[in-house]
Amino acid sequence: MKITLIGTGYVGLVSGAVFADWGHEVVCLDIDQKKVDKIKDGIMPIYEEGLEELVKRVQAEGKFVATTDYEMAVNHGELIFICVGTPSNESGAADLSYVFSAAESIGKYMKEGEYKVVITKSTVPVKTSEKVSEHIKVGAGSKKVDYDVASNPEFLREGTSIFDANNADRVVIGSGSEKALNLLESLYAGLNTTIVKTDLASSELIKYAANAFLATKISFINEISQICERTGADVKSVAIGMGLDNRIGPKFLNAGIGYGGSCFPKDVEALYRTSSQNLYDFRLLRGVMDANERQKIYFMNKIWDKYGTNLSKYTFGILGAAFKNDTDDTRKSVAIEIIKILRGAGAKMKLFDPAAMENAKKELGNDYITYMESAENSFEAVDAIIILTEWKEFASLDYEKLSSKMKGKVVFDGRNLLDPKEMKKLGYEYFGIGRHKV
Numbered sequence: 542m543k544i545t546l547i548g549t550g551y552v553g554l555v556s557g558a559v560f561a562d563w564g565h566e567v568v569c570l571d572i573d574q575k576k577v578d579k580i581k582d583g584i585m586p587i588y589e590e591g592l593e594e595l596v597k598r599v600q601a602e603g604k605f606v607a608t609t610d611y612e613m614a615v616n617h618g619e620l621i622f623i624c625v626g627t628p629s630n631e632s633g634a635a636d637l638s639y640v641f642s643a644a645e646s647i648g649k650y651m652k653e654g655e656y657k658v659v660i661t662k663s664t665v666p667v668k669t670s671e672k673v674s675e676h677i678k679v680g681a682g683s684k685k686v687d688y689d690v691a692s693n694p695e696f697l698r699e700g701t702s703i704f705d706a707n708n709a710d711r712v713v714i715g716s717g718s719e720k721a722l723n724l725l726e727s728l729y730a731g732l733n734t735t736i737v738k739t740d741l742a743s744s745e746l747i748k749y750a751a752n753a754f755l756a757t758k759i760s761f762i763n764e765i766s767q768i769c770e771r772t773g774a775d776v777k778s779v780a781i782g783m784g785l786d787n788r789i790g791p792k793f794l795n796a797g798i799g800y801g802g803s804c805f806p807k808d809v810e811a812l813y814r815t816s817s818q819n820l821y822d823f824r825l826l827r828g829v830m831d832a833n834e835r836q837k838i839y840f841m842n843k844i845w846d847k848y849g850t851n852l853s854k855y856t857f858g859i860l861g862a863a864f865k866n867d868t869d870d871t872r873k874s875v876a877i878e879i880i881k882i883l884r885g886a887g888a889k890m891k892l893f894d895p896a897a898m899e900n901a902k903k904e905l906g907n908d909y910i911t912y913m914e915s916a917e918n919s920f921e922a923v924d925a926i927i928i929l930t931e932w933k934e935f936a937s938l939d940y941e942k943l944s945s946k947m948k949g950k951v952v953f954d955g956r957n958l959l960d961p962k963e964m965k966k967l968g969y970e971y972f973g974i975g976r977h978k979v
């Protein structure tokens with residue numbers, strides 16, 4: 542099939558490369574010339590395991606082209622996926638200006654007599670696809686263009702996105718057009734998965750409902766961690782006991798400093814806005830968001846309780862800046878928020894993240910922060926180590942050996958990566974989330 546993807550960020554670039562790998566002819570378009578130049582040179586604008594090799598290969602095979610040429614891109618694809626960003630606007634609702642601008646450009650370059658399916662892959666509020674259709678018409682002006690709109694929300698996880706695209710738990714496609722649904726179904730027919738065919742509105746809502754549910758699970762276990770701290774229970778044990786119930790499942794039950802990233806915070810908030818706009822007060826979601834905000838303050842309280850609120854006499858080794866492990870993405874990262882709070886309290890920091898150093902520097906600058914070349918270097922003469930991202934390699938550091946480099950022997954583990962009893966044996970003062978303090 543001939544496929545075009547508009548927007549080559551985490552979603553557009555990965556999906557485009559994977560579609561090309563399945564044998565389709567793919568054009569990936571972005572308005573960011575620098576990004577497109579990099580991709581053409583085989584340099585990935587994002588960190589994603591296996592992506593560079595894949596993009597280089599499909600480019601060499603002639604199945605994948607990156608471009609800024611809208612006319613060429615729109616003419617190419619029978620299926621045109623909109624994959625641009627949908628960040629929060631000031632009110633917390635999704636900013637759809639990038640989606641609508643892409644739709645107008647698609648309309649502008651569509652030719653009469655050539656059928657296209659325009660598919661929204663970006664996460665958009667329920668009923669947006671109808672508006673996408675209106676914007677295509679605006680772009681097309683007086684031309685008689687032949688197209689259908691569809692929704693195909695994306696569920697990939699940064700860090701494992703290529704695997705996820707090839708091993709999707711399910712594929713959701715929504716449209717009012719049988720022809721569009723059938724074309725999309727044939728695109729995904731090679732996957733060993735369930736294809737959920739539905740209407741536009743349900744398809745759009747599935748994405749928000751899924752993300753809001755996962756965020757709820759995280760906030761739920763974070764709330765349980767507070768009960769653990771007040772009663773002497775251990776949240777890790779509670780999560781294991783809960784997660785073995787196959788109606789619940791073990792995933793997204795890791796207590797920590799709260800959810801962040803480019804999706805959960807904005808999607809939960811946008812769903813809350815959608816419900817308010819439809820005259821429904823989704824109180825559960827308000828609770829989820831409040832719990833998430835509180836969780837980072839509970840974590841900061843552990844640090845303030847130990848050192849006081851003025852941290853200007855202290856230097857901390859910071860492990861992690863990305864919003865989660867295996868990605869360089871720092872958008873809405875709780876790690877970044879905590880670092881900013883620490884800096885506001887006067888603390889100096891020695892920061893290391895295996896992939897997100899460049900993005901961290903862009904967000905944080907150099908004030909109060911020294912960027913280290915390894916996790917081990919972050920232990921040099923610091924009062925405490927603060928773990929903010931759940932990179933596996935932070936769990937397997939030689940804490941025994943590294944303690945001799947430190948000034949204080951203290952660990953604040955915001956991701957419950959370490960075993961409190963082990964840390965006690967090594968002589969550390971250890972603070973986890975919802976765990977016994979040792």
Ligand SMILES: NC(=O)c1ccc[n+]([C@@H]2O[C@H](COP(=O)([O-])OP(=O)(O)OC[C@H]3O[C@@H](n4cnc5c(N)ncnc54)[C@H](O)[C@@H]3O)[C@@H](O)[C@H]2O)c1
Nearest residue numbers: 548549550551552571572573625626627639643663664695
């Ligand atoms: N990142 C994820 O893990 C993930 C997962 C599932 C769904 N989503 C959703 O997918 C969408 C895209 O997310 P992302 O993380 O890939 O975003 P991103 O910010 O990484 O990429 C968006 C790209 O779109 C480009 N763009 C903006 N306006 C454009 C236009 N008019 N024409 C062409 N290109 C344009 C930008 O230059 C940018 O490169 C969002 O709605 C997001 O919520 C993201």
